[in-house]
Amino acid sequence: MATNKVFRLFDLPPELRGAIFSQLLVSNESVILHETTFFTLPSTQTWNFLNVFLVNMQMYQEASAIFYSQNRFTLNAHYHRLPTHLTSRGGFLSEEGQHARRRVRSMTIYLTRVGGEFERVLGPALSDMVLNGSLRELVIRLGPPSSLGANRTPHPDMVQRPPFQGLLRLLADPYLERVKLLAWKAHLAVFCPFHREVNTSTITDNETVDSQGTAIIRNSTGWIELDWRAMVDVYAPGQKIVRIGDRNY
Template sequence: MAANKAFRFFDLPPELRGAVFSQLLVSDESIILHDTTFFTLPSAGNWNFLNVFLVNMQMYQEASAIFYSMNRFTLNAHSHRLPVHLTSRGGFLSEEGKDARRRVRNLTLYLTRVGGEFERVIGPALSDMVLNGNLRELVMRLGPPSSLGASRPPERDMEQRPPFQALLRLLADPYLEKVKLLAWKAHLAIFCPFHLRINSSRTDTESVDNQGIAILRNSTGWVELDWRAMVDVYAPGQKIVRIGDRTY
């Protein structure tokens, strides 16, 4: 090939173009969500992969489809208030960010507590991503260790309050294909009956303080919760039906 001859990328078969995009745009690590126009691939270094999206419309359509569907995204909402960059104009949770977030397939959410901001902002955004978008895999991690000690005591009937019920409705959404709920080893006592035991022969030492916080002494970090059992107990009217389980 002559040195000055252009390479016609779109003359490649679609499957080869897809393989190239996957090498460029898919990371083994989760991508932290800042807003709809600022992403950082962990292995990208100083290379701005968004330049690929700006070549032309066909490049954007093919490349962004792979980027949003094949990467794992992380939404960090574990501060006391939602970070401004998520809710301000153009942010991931803003009205302008709706089209972009609807394209995400796999999301991990870090959440300090299930409160009003979850009910008003995060929950509706995630439900919209499921119903009107491509979100199919959701991991929720409740209660980072840095903030649990400073949290105010939970309301006695918190599991019956609208924010917690919104969480249960989201987890039970039939269009979600994979759902996982985890709590930090120091967590609200209402989660204690729902620990999933990886090794049923192991006895964990757990204590509860006067603020309603339980500490699982033998755990090294996150503990998985049986969210289906939680739905059955706290939202018995919320039937869990997975799309693949339906019979007609």
């Protein structure tokens, strides 16, 4: 007479359970922040990973720890205003989403402009994720200048204004372990002296600037990494960059 065999997952050593959860919940691609505090895994993974979290409390504690710490999360703020699904009640940037976002270790942010909502909402949320949470790796991609301001020349003291200064303070946070700042190949001319791959303090021969202060690198196919440390030195000289473990006493 055949008997049903029961596989008891929690009889396995913690290391094996962790390996299983990693296979189920960790993606080589970025996890997209989607409606409220839910996330979407890449399209190749069609099952709902939340089912794993709902098995029982031990499963949730072990599996969610791996999910939040080992995935890279992407937040798309390529809008004039932050998307309402991020800021409304239950959203990732809302008060109810605080516990979830504090558990994220690695994040990429897409920005079109560093404006008032970055200063009021996104910047403080990211700083809280660093200071009171687990955020240690941050990539910020500044996309092409918004078409909403296509006929408007950037203000000459933009980098001295509170939103941009808030961005520089965030990048220089000593608890962040890995930081990258990138701009699209079409970007504000104020970023030109900080192209990491260009050893110069001027606009290069293959770069043009239009009457609205937008620079375009002709032979580039995408993103340009910026030397954000040099940017902090120039535009926020009072913001000393100190990395944990690098202090001299």
